Amino acid sequence: MTGGLTPLTFLRRSAASRPGVCAVRDADGREVTYLELLGRADSLANAIRAEGIGPGDLVAVLAPNGLPALEAHFGVPGSGAGLVALNTRLGPDEYAYILDHSRARLLIVDESLADRVSGIVADRPALRKIVHNTSGQESPYEGWLAAAEDSGGIQEPADELQCITVNYTSGTTGRPKGVIYTHRGAYLNALGSASAFDVRPESVFLWTLPMFHCNGWCLTWGVTAMGATHVCLPRPDPEAALRAIAEHRVTHLCGAPVVLSSLVSEAFSTGVVFDPPVHAAVGGAPPSPSTITRAEVSGMVVTHLYGMTETYGPSLVCTPLPQWSGVGFEERARLMARQGVPTVVVRGVRVLDDELRDVPRDALTMGEIVVDSETVMAGYLDDPDATEAVLRPEGLHTGDIAVMHPDGYIEIRDRAKDIIISGGENISSVEVEHVIAMHPAVAEVAVVARPDETWGEVPVAFVHLSAGQTATADELVALVRGRLAAFKAPKEVIFTELPKTATGKIRKGDLRRAVREEGAGSSHPSV
Numbered sequence: 001m002t003g004g005l006t007p008l009t010f011l012r013r014s015a016a017s018r019p020g021v022c023a024v025r026d027a028d029g030r031e032v033t034y035l036e037l038l039g040r041a042d043s044l045a046n047a048i049r050a051e052g053i054g055p056g057d058l059v060a061v062l063a064p065n066g067l068p069a070l071e072a073h074f075g076v077p078g079s080g081a082g083l084v085a086l087n088t089r090l091g092p093d094e095y096a097y098i099l100d101h102s103r104a105r106l107l108i109v110d111e112s113l114a115d116r117v118s119g120i121v122a123d124r125p126a127l128r129k130i131v132h133n134t135s136g137q138e139s140p141y142e143g144w145l146a147a148a149e150d151s152g153g154i155q156e157p158a159d160e161l162q163c164i165t166v167n168y169t170s171g172t173t174g175r176p177k178g179v180i181y182t183h184r185g186a187y188l189n190a191l192g193s194a195s196a197f198d199v200r201p202e203s204v205f206l207w208t209l210p211m212f213h214c215n216g217w218c219l220t221w222g223v224t225a226m227g228a229t230h231v232c233l234p235r236p237d238p239e240a241a242l243r244a245i246a247e248h249r250v251t252h253l254c255g256a257p258v259v260l261s262s263l264v265s266e267a268f269s270t271g272v273v274f275d276p277p278v279h280a281a282v283g284g285a286p287p288s289p290s291t292i293t294r295a296e297v298s299g300m301v302v303t304h305l306y307g308m309t310e311t312y313g314p315s316l317v318c319t320p321l322p323q324w325s326g327v328g329f330e331e332r333a334r335l336m337a338r339q340g341v342p343t344v345v346v347r348g349v350r351v352l353d354d355e356l357r358d359v360p361r362d363a364l365t366m367g368e369i370v371v372d373s374e375t376v377m378a379g380y381l382d383d384p385d386a387t388e389a390v391l392r393p394e395g396l397h398t399g400d401i402a403v404m405h406p407d408g409y410i411e412i413r414d415r416a417k418d419i420i421i422s423g424g425e426n427i428s429s430v431e432v433e434h435v436i437a438m439h440p441a442v443a444e445v446a447v448v449a450r451p452d453e454t455w456g457e458v459p460v461a462f463v464h465l466s467a468g469q470t471a472t473a474d475e476l477v478a479l480v481r482g483r484l485a486a487f488k489a490p491k492e493v494i495f496t497e498l499p500k501t502a503t504g505k506i507r508k509g510d511l512r513r514a515v516r517e518e519g520a521g522s523s524h525p526s527v
Helices: 006-018 034-050 067-078 093-103 111-116 118-122 140-147 183-196 219-226 238-248 257-270 291-295 320-328 329-336 384-390 429-436 474-483 508-516
Strands: 023-024 031-034 058-062 082-085 106-110 130-133 164-168 178-182 203-209 229-230 254-255 278-281 299-310 312-316 350-352 367-372 395-404 410-417 418-424 425-427 441-450 457-464 492-495 523-525
Touching: 006 034, 006 183, 006 219, 023 034, 031 034, 034 067, 034 106, 034 140, 058 067, 067 082, 067 106, 067 164, 067 229, 093 118, 093 178, 106 111, 106 457, 111 118, 130 140, 164 183, 178 183, 183 219, 183 299, 183 312, 203 238, 219 367, 229 238, 229 384, 238 257, 238 278, 254 257, 257 278, 257 299, 257 441, 291 299, 291 329, 320 329, 320 350, 350 395, 410 429, 418 441, 425 429, 429 441, 429 457, 429 474, 441 508, 457 508, 474 492
Parallel strands: 023 229, 058 082, 058 106, 082 164, 106 130, 203 229, 203 254, 254 278, 278 299, 457 492
Antiparallel strands: 023 031, 164 178, 299 312, 350 367, 367 395, 395 410, 418 425, 441 457, 492 523
């Protein structure tokens, strides 16, 4: 008798039904079938168990997108332990904190990243072992797998609510939190993400999204559930991605807005047209109209998803409605940039006011997005106060401020902490960002509040232009004033690179501090 739902069953199913199908094409040229992937994951589970590690323990993995990172999503939880997939872009202090906080008993690290944690491991005797993971067949990692005696390979948990992974947040407002995922939640959201993104058995999925980020939006398991092919790209380099798309006839990829925009720009500038079409899912922020235009010209189909680490990745999908095909491009781009409706596995998503009442479907009244679903985290690791603050009877309080449209589609207007209050009026930074992003020269934009003696706060825009493109502050201010109330136009435009977290999110806290300092970037006061 098994313990219920677990994504570990996806690998066994695909190995049984599609044993000879290519499961993984790694960056080093290695190809592995689904039957071989199951064998490797079984060996990893045996090796971890041989270290005396099991239920209640955590195993950390620091590796770029590739075969070892993917098989860890099955072999580590298959041993009974939980997986901590470490962000490959952190610094030594951040790795030290996460390893200490999670009390990980084993660390598997890729050789290319070993220097990031070598000193940390030496100072922590409780961390049982560091296994250098290389692509060669004679590597210590391969030897470690081969040496382990068979103890049953992947085993399903006794309880579907057992921890399968702990994912650490970006830590934009303090220390990162460990978000606990369960086997049941991962199973459901894996299928929800695959369904929202239309992944099929014949699909070829290119890993431009880091596997460490919400376990690749649960698509490490979801693509496997469909029996599709994983093509691994260690880093989301646009030139390498274009080569992989052409070589492997890629049909699907995911990423943050900057990943999509850089890939689309590279394709557009080189005249590449994707055939077959490439389905691209983007999350973290809505794609700009100019990105959508170039994507469609290049043969991409863009899907906008919304979620957060605490919701296992995607929980809303902006599914196009038939009537959208009959509207003008600009209106269609606006509709496509909304966050959308719940995926098929999410029980419900509401927009609630301060009295916990549903806001009207008027596209005007703002409230907080609250997610009620079994695809919501079990809690923050060892942080009951933070857990209680966001997990309430009505669901997970996301902190995202949104409106509900008459068609039932949700649209984010801001994070609660990012609302700008100017002269007593609320300004949605996201709304202003959407307008500025319409300018074809704008690659990225972030709008934050600057203290003002007269108005309390005024908006300031930080803008990063696309390579070879130009725009002036006056142009961007005029664009906003032509579409929104004049008081919402930025009082200053600063052209600069935008600081980001290790997962690609813009650090608005850094930008707010910057506007309080003299000479923060190349500033151009608005008129």
